[in-house]
Amino acid sequence: MLFKDYHIPMIRSGSKTVTRREWDENYGRPNVGSVQIASDEMFTSDEEADCYIRILDVYDQPLGEMTDEDARKEGDYEDMDEFREGYAKVYGEDAWDPEKVVAVVEFEYVGRERPTEEEMVA
Template identity: 30%
Template sequence: MEIEKHNWPEKYDINKLVTIQNDIDKIINETKTSVRRNDRYADPGDSLMLDGHKVVVEQVYPQKLGEITEENAQQEGYKSLEAYKNGITNIHGEDVWDPEQVVWVHELKVVG
């Protein structure tokens, strides 16, 4: 899915991108390398600190929930797409999984 960069929404505070300790642990252990959110929290090259580790945002792009693949789910730290869907709907409710819903993918790398 393409959205011209000049039409991207304003970004939120990057320090609010990842707030759940289990997700922070997965990122530090590099079993979670991407974060999908309804809003954009960073641009490529932005960084944040998670439990004393520097994490750099390598890529940011929009994606529809219906376009998420098994590989994408594994990048989110889940074993399968079904497990990822269950995780999202357990947190946010069944109605949140709309295949046309656009989310913002933030691909991360621990650098320090």
């Protein structure tokens, strides 16, 4: 999954465990349980990657239903005001619409190397 460069340290530290995406209905969503590369560059190979996440849940939510706790899970945001500022940096100043439904991806950091099949089952 593609992230901004400043998100990668947040993912590694565990302060970012959720991302919200403006995906259209034809976008291929990640499967729950799958391990994905988290990178700030498109088409990163396993050899180049050093940040992996396991997808815990994927669902839709209107932006207006977010709470301060949701904002904190998005990274180093104290509250919704800070999150809205960060959201505007990614999607543009006019992107925030409380009725806009976005994809919510909950994940956990699993390391700097892709887990083996045995590690994923354990």
